[in-house]
Amino acid sequence: MGPSRRGVLRTGLYSVALTVPGRPEIVDRVQAFRGGRLSRIGMGEVAVVTAMTRRIQELDDQFGTRHARPLAANFLVNTAVPYLRADADENVRAALLSATARLCHLTGYMAVDEGLHGLAQRYYVKALEFADAADDRFAYSGTLRGMSVQATDLGHAATALRLADAAAEGAHGAPQPRRAFFAGQQAHAAQTGDRQTALRHLATAERAMSRADLGGAAFASYDPAALNDHVSQVRWELGDIAGAVASLRASNRGLHVGYQRTTVRRRFMLAERYLRLGHLDVACATWARALDDYPGIDSGRVDERVAAMKALLRPHRGNGAARAVLARADTPARARGAAGVP
Template sequence: MTEHISDLDDKFGGRMARPMAAAFLVNTIVPGLRASASDGVRYALRSAAADHCYLTGYMAMDERADGLAQAYYTKALELAGAAGDHLTYCTTLRGMSVQAVDLGHGSLAVRLADAAASAAPEAGPRMRAFLAGQQAHAAARTGDRTRALLHIKEAEAAMEKAESRAKAFGSYDPSALNYHVGQVRHELGDGAGAVESLELADRLREPVYRRTRVRYNAMLAERKLAVGRLEEACSVWDRVLDDYPHVRSGRCDDRVRIMLSALRPHLGNARAREVFERGRTSAIGVRSAGMR
């Protein structure tokens, strides 16, 4: 059920999928955790419940219900610790680091990302890349160039090892790694490099990840505009607006608001004005749909 809800989240966003996750947690998972069972079954239930709480917290963060997300993440850590589930424990710490970066708390993001890496001493190469990529992004957010570049090299080396083995669909992949490279380049002042990495991430991304496509391509457009490539930025924002009406995500809403603000100074340009009007109409439509 957690995997099914995760698929819905990828396609449609946290605001659409989280109510289903919350209902399943209350009506099915909690009674299961209270039931009598052997130790092995109880550990397995706690582990599965921790994974579900992590996903629910991630979707709450996507809605911009950040306090609620932190509550779910805390419960996920508690359950994963009780189950001895190091994978979900360190994944949750990393998720908390992602949220901290998103909210502008760089130093906290570094501490959480480092704690996540420390909690998984026997991680395989793909997991090491997953953790090191976030460490790099968090370090770059604080301006620590040396650590950011060190961790991104670690992530790239680990990903090369992981990709030489059987590819795990749905896990940290070269697209996600190039997103992190792009974020590090952006934070360290390399605007053109950030654009290059985010373009590569887009080319490598699996089509099923619609919500991710909306957010990261919106960032790509913002980066293009920042280096003076207005027409290209407008073309990317057009693609964002093709997908945007199909997702229910507070973080995607944020990116569309940023788009409208970024385009306002350029409304004398016909292409920018066209995308601006389309974005404004689309944002009104999404808000109206959310009220029904």
Template sequence: MAAQNLSLALLIDEARWTNGEVARAVNRVGTELGLSLRYDDSAVCHWLTGTVPRKRVHDAILEAFSRRLSRPITPKEVGLGGTLGSPANAPDTVAELIELGGVDMDPSRRAILGAAGLYSAAALIPGFPDAIERFASYRRNPRMKIGHAEVDAVVAMTVRISEIDDMFGGRHARPMAAAFIVNTIAPYLKEDGPEDVRKAMLSAAADHCYLTGYMAMDERADGLAQRYYTKALELAGGAEDHLTYCTTLRGMSVQAVDLGHSARSLQLADAAATASPQAGPRMRAFLAGQQAHAAAQSGDKPMALRRMREAEAAMDQAESRAKTFGSYDPSSLHYHIAQVRYSLGDVAGSVEAMQESDRLREPVYRRTRVRYGAMLAERKLQVGRLEEACADWERMLDDYQHVQSGRCDDRYRSMMSAIRPHMRNQHVRNLYERARPLAPA
């Protein structure tokens, strides 16, 4: 029978897939969504002849083709029009924030997010001018007014939640952040006020969304984090806040490199640097360090080393001042040096840089100590320094039991896997016996 869905047929041809390969790709993405899919080539044949797949697999189909073709795929391109993905008239940013935060603020309802758990390497990024235009025509309630006091309240709440996140991880703090979006930030965004106050509120809201997205990423809810980051970009654009816009792009680059999407990470890091032509030295170091990490993971050694030198030079120029939310300090710089060296094959040099990063790190960053301390131990083990690695892991466990973090749980599991072949060593046995009761649920 001839294909009735010619758009899907053309897309399959462009992807150079067989029907069976389409089915297997959709099944793999479905697994990431928590779906147990068993599609085969006959299912794709049905789609081609006009059968509409179940709604819950729509995002899996879009993402499978997006990954294969390295570009965003729209519902129209798949040939199922308005039945797939988001509706043509998508809700505005504030409405989307309410919907997103309303589910995320209640851990018992997070399963409803479903496809929010799916990270898309081909997701569209809202441009800075587009976001400005989007908020320029946003309708506000002239009967309700906001002032600087409301902006200060949002900023203060974001700082407090950030401090809790640094010390204890985001598992408990994120519902609080989401509730604050729904109950406080979203209503403020609907209210009127002087233009400078409006922009300050959009900027404060963008910072808060960025933090909430970071906590979602820390919990390995990467698709959800991506959605929060996208809202932060839109809000920062509306505020004409280049700093927060670039910081968010850089955070998205960090997420991409952590997930192994090296090329996408480099694109996002480069976009952040391009969008911030007036950046001061600390911000330049912040961006160049991430560009170096992404380039190194992509295998571009000359670019990685050049960007790393730029980051070091910019950090030398940066003023010594109090740390602020989202800041970049010498400890962070040495972490990037370690990541670049490791990606380029210099494990011993990476260990040296991570030790310096640890020495310079402020004590408040407990979760960072857990993650990077465990990473340091893993690399020491790679170069044969087993007993030193055990000592580092012991220090990691001192903090681990106080932190609620998905990424810290990942480091715990990596430790248990790494030490298993060395159980004859007394230090390893002691570490194992101590760590075993701390296993994450």
């Protein structure tokens, strides 16, 4: 990475740090460490990694991966990993390894969103190594689940289910939202190869969610909206198109306001399913709504849905609504391109 690029990322990273609620000291702690004024770390540095990971994830959810992943990669290489080389008590080191595992997992997830699957796997492997060193089975299982999601998206059904099953082993005795979190992915992974297994895992996820206390934040952002998305995916693969549409609509209604990238992507998917049902006008209206927010999202997987939309609508160019949507899609709002950060 060139000096000018590094400078831009550092400036952006500090700007992000200043927006972390209740953490105005983050920049000072990072600067003190990088400047050599701090050689032994404590729980304050663990809090820095945790808070920055959370804030970067919020940026990813709101604006898309290409805005957020360069910040995550820079913070991981230049702050989190150097922290691991510093002197620390044993409990501090274990907590820092766990926090760094979660940062690696997030960075791998964002690489998946950009279509950088080899890079994503390298981040995931490092996340597993850090989680294992910390003896953090929750972080380890969560990373295996992320790898299963990637394998599912790539069409590797057997690998996806094997990873999902391995991840679910860490859910025994866990709170209900966590059980739903893993069972939902097991259903998603099994959907293309084994109908009965997919439905069994889906029932487990629905049962766990129905028993969950969702008064606070759901585990790892897995909530009824996320479960409905899994229900929709399974119904779609099993040929229940109308059911898939109903579940996806329910998922979209329940999405948290901050999940803008997910909201836009799911609107594109909903439009595709409306078209499959033969509802061209409804599909075009849904695509038009997705395009309203598309310019503010920089995400590889959202871009894939735009490309799919164009291919699906070209045979319908004789329809005025379809022509209008295609015209909007063919007028790019911004340049696209990967950030080029390792």
